[in-house]
Amino acid sequence: MIDILLALSLMASAQDMHHGHGDMSAEHSMDMEAAQSTTFADVRSVDTEARTALLRHGPLPELGMMGMVMSFHIAEDVDITLFEPGAALTVTVTRHGEDLMVIAAAPEAD
Numbered sequence: 001m002i003d004i005l006l007a008l009s010l011m012a013s014a015q016d017m018h019h020g021h022g023d024m025s026a027e028h029s030m031d032m033e034a035a036q037s038t039t040f041a042d043v044r045s046v047d048t049e050a051r052t053a054l055l056r057h058g059p060l061p062e063l064g065m066m067g068m069v070m071s072f073h074i075a076e077d078v079d080i081t082l083f084e085p086g087a088a089l090t091v092t093v094t095r096h097g098e099d100l101m102v103i104a105a106a107p108e109a110d
């Protein structure tokens with residue numbers, strides 16, 4: 001029993017060390033590529049074939065952008081039928097090359 005406890009505490013401390021490194025690399029990679037931001041967006045127009053939509057979006061602090069009207073790519077796994085002109089949505093966006101891409105969308109909660 002004592003051996004098991006010793007082994008467990010050794011495993012736990014090994015995990016702590018590993019965890020510390022993991023956090024550092026996760027933070028680093030977020031800076032590099034995985035920044036994303038969730039905000040509200042009003043749909044102005046949509047091109048379902050090109051999978052782009054003109055949205056008036058709220059602030060995207062993680063991406064260093066204020067609210068504005070601009071065009072977004074809509075990811076393949078996002079339901080583009082949500083993007084009807086006039087619809088109020090909550091969207092999650094990330095960088096996509098030079099542009100921004102909506103990677104999740106839902107009707108805005110009341």
Ligand SMILES: [Cu+2]
Pocket residue numbers: 057065066067068069070
């Ligand atoms: Cu913008």
